[in-house]
Amino acid sequence: MKNKKGFTLIELIVVITIIALVTAVTAVSFTGINRKARDSKRVSDLEKIRIALEMYKQNNGKYPAPSGDSLLAVGLVPDYIQAIPTDPKSFKYSYEPEGDRFSYKLYAQMEDDASKNSLPGCYYGPSCGGVLLDCNYCVSSP
Secondary structure, eight states: OOOSSOHHHHHHHHHHHHHHHHHHHHHHHHHHHHHHHHHHHHHHHHHHEEEHHHHHHHSSSSOOOOOTOGGGGGGGGTTSSOOOOOTTSSOEEEEEETTTTEEEEEEEEOOOOOGGGOTTTTTSSOOOSSTTTTTTTTEOOO
């Protein structure tokens, strides 16, 4: 009887299957982490815009009127914020003053279900830059 060195075909298949499963689980985990990181940036961006809007209101008595499709057009740059932050995945942030511009809502499209909020009147915001992409995160004036 010869003593053969090496692995059998069954052993190789088992090892390859285990490596494939570990790789798949790791890839899914990193996808979720990336979504959460982008959502964290969105929350941070809306907070920066909120602070700029509050400074604008202190100087002008009201929040700015919207003008066109962009937050750039509301008069915050360069006096209150250096540049309006942009969404990490090309969605749009949306600004809606309410009433006689004494309150407002800022909207963003979150990717991770845990990042979404459902404040009254905030869940179904304006379009965030895509087909059927309603904004699902909202920050409102204090």
